[in-house]
Amino acid sequence: MANDFTRFAAVAAKLAREHGPRLAAQVVNSPPVRAGREAITQAVTQTVNQALGLESPAEPKEFTPGRPVTRTSTPTELMARGVFYAPQLDGQADPGEVVWTWVEFEETTGPNAGQGKDRPVLVVGRSVTSLLGLMLSSQERHQGDPAWIGIGSGPWDAEHRPSWVRLDRVLDVPEDGIRREGAVLDRRRFESVAQRLREDYGWT
Structure with a gap:
């Protein structure tokens, strides 16, 4: 009996050495575990926001007179630079944060000329005088569009x-024109955006 147990223990130890790391990696990278990590990240972010007194994003607000407006955009490849994840809820907005700003519509003629909308924007860098941001949208028509990438849901959308x-x-x-709600995109999803910027638009 003792010999049988010894042989069984030896076989079990060998299997653990040979297959343990692979099985552990499969479990860690499985969809349920990834989804659980994302849910925990969102819950922690919301808890930190509440502790810091940062309110959850409300419905987009009307334009406030005197508030600087985001009216300029540039093809992404012409703005190529290094992109890195560095959110810090301090005095300045940093890459990885989602902020709100009034964005003018692209139409220069017609009924929408000069109009705009309060939108969430993902900060990906900064220039000397302003933030560099990528616009967010909840419109499902963007799914499958190569110019857009899905990032799932988050605290920047009230629904x-x-x-x-x-x-x-x-x-x-314009940094003076943003409204900060304490929303932060987690590193994994930010890196998926950054990787597309590197692969498709020459960022580093």
Whole structure:
């Protein structure tokens, strides 16, 4: 009996050495575990926001007279630079944060000329005078569009709808014109956006 147990223990130890790391990697990278990590990240973010007194994003607000407006955008490849994840809820907005700004519509003629909308924007960098941001949208028509990338839902949308990030235009966002709600995109999803910027638009 003792010999049988010894042989069984030896076989079990060998299997653990040979297959344990692979099985562990499969479990860690499985969809349920990834979904659980994302849910925990969102819950922690919301808890931190509440502790810091940062309110959840409300419905987009009307334009406030005197508030600087985001009216300039540039093809993303012309703004190529290094992109890195560095959100810090301090005095300045940093890459990885989602902020709100009034964005003018692209139409220069017609009934929408000069009009705009309060929109969430993902900060991906900054210039000397302003933030560099990518516009977010909850419109499902962007699914499958190569100029957009899906990032799922987050605290920047009051209805927790899935969102997409526009990749082909970079907004020049006046920092004095943003509204910060304490929303932060987690590192994994930010890196998926950054990777597309590197692969398709020459960022580093």
